[in-house]
Amino acid sequence: EAQVTQNPRYLITVTGKKLTVTCSQNMNHEYMSWYRQDPGLGLRQIYYSMNVEVTDKGDVPEGYKVSRKEKRNFPLILESPSPNQTSLYFCASRQTGGSEQFFGPGTRLTVL
Amino acid sequence: AQSVTQPDIHITVSEGASLELRCNYSYGATPYLFWYVQSPGQGLQLLLKYFSGDTLVQGIKGFEAEFKRSQSSFNLRKPSVHWSDAAEYFCAVGANAGGTSYGKLTFGQGTILTVHP
Numbered sequence: 142e143a144q145v146t147q148n149p150r151y152l153i154t155v156t157g158k159k160l161t162v163t164c165s166q167n168m169n170h171e172y173m174s175w176y177r178q179d180p181g182l183g184l185r186q187i188y189y190s191m192n193v194e195v196t197d198k199g200d201v202p203e204g205y206k207v208s209r210k211e212k213r214n215f216p217l218i219l220e221s222p223s224p225n226q227t228s229l230y231f232c233a234s235r236q237t238g239g240s241e242q243f244f245g246p247g248t249r250l251t252v253l
Numbered sequence: 254a255q256s257v258t259q260p261d262i263h264i265t266v267s268e269g270a271s272l273e274l275r276c277n278y279s280y281g282a283t284p285y286l287f288w289y290v291q292s293p294g295q296g297l298q299l300l301l302k303y304f305s306g307d308t309l310v311q312g313i314k315g316f317e318a319e320f321k322r323s324q325s326s327f328n329l330r331k332p333s334v335h336w337s338d339a340a341e342y343f344c345a346v347g348a349n350a351g352g353t354s355y356g357k358l359t360f361g362q363g364t365i366l367t368v369h370p
Contacts (some may be wrong), residue, residue, distance in 0.1 A: 171369060174358075181262070183343060184297075185358040199357070242358060250256040 143168045145245035147232050153251045154222055162248050163167045164232030169239040173215040174199070175207065177228040178247075182229065190215055191237065222252040255280040255346050257361035265367040266334050274329040274364050276318075276344030285347035286327040287358070288318055292340045300342075303327065314338070339368045 145166045166173065176199075186199030190209040202222040204226055206218040207248055215234075219226060232245040256279045266272055277283055285304050289297040301312025308320040318329045327344060341363045348356035 174323075181362055183257075183362040186357065189357070198298075210289070233297075241299050241302070244298075246266075246296045 143243070145243050146232055147231055147245040147248050151249050152245060153253065155253050156223055157221050160222060160250075162219075162230060162232075162250070164215045164217065164245060165213050166213050166215075166234040166243070167213065168233075168236075168243065169212065170234035170243075171212070172242075173201075173209065173232065174215045174242075175205070175215070176231045176233065177201065178227075178231060179228050183211060187217070187230075198215045198216060222250075222251050226250065227252050255284070255348060255357070255359045257344050257346050257359055259342075259344055259361035260365050261364045262362070263365045263367065265369060267369045268336050269333050271307050272329075272331045272334045272366070274342050274344075274366070276327045276329065276361060277325050278327060278344070278346045279325065280346055280348070282349050283322075285349055286318075286320060287311065287345040287347065288316070288327075289343045289345060289360075290314075291338050291343065291363075297343065300329070334366075334368055335367045336370060339366055341365050360369070 148163045171192045175187040176184040180182045185201045187205050188207040190196045230248045233242045235242040259275045260275050287302045288300040291297050300311050300316050303310050303320045311317050316331050343360040343363050345358050347358045
């Protein structure tokens with residue numbers, strides 16, 4: 142089944158404790174992206190990657206890092222999480238020339 | 254820079270009534286436009302998209318949307334709403350990169366739809 146998977150789905154952590162949210166897709170998509178969703182703000186892009194080893198900042202990259210060492214994986218790294226990073230995070234992927242972006246199920250992160 | 258505005262934060266309709274969700278965009282060229290739906294606790298599902306051609310596009314679940322360049326709008330419609338349509342709806346604009354390719358996708362703030370029996 143074609144899908145985007147994220148782990149963990151739920152995470153509660155404390156300020157300053159490094160964490161990684163994994164994202165994997167099995168559709169051989171070149172383009173992958175991370176979004177955060179906050180009430181009243183919709184989805185805002187954090188980082189995106191056009192292909193392996195090619196990443197760029199989205200609208201709200203502060204406090205986040207990403208890497209794209211393999212085509213299928215695009216982990217999101219919070220080196221020192223803060224409470225304002227409490228949010229619902231979505232990973233997405235698509236073909237570079239494709240019309241549909243596929244979303245993962247989301248990761249709900251709470252930073253205390 | 255591209256942007257999307259969904260003027261209605263929350264809309265309530267009765268089951269069987271017609272629905273229109275508004276979306277206004279700002280983009281310097283011909284945009285690529287999308288509507289996504291998010292059911293509670295779920296990810297986003299694509300309802301429909303507009304790249305070019307016929308300005309009235311049909312999507313899944315009986316939804317349609319009309320692209321009006323003069324009004325910079327891409328409103329979503331459904332003639333008869335079902336209780337299962339209760340969800341949050343997002344309009345998005347993609348930066349035109351030629352063909353069916355687009356770059357950055359910018360989302361609106363979302364409209365929550367409540368359906369009364």
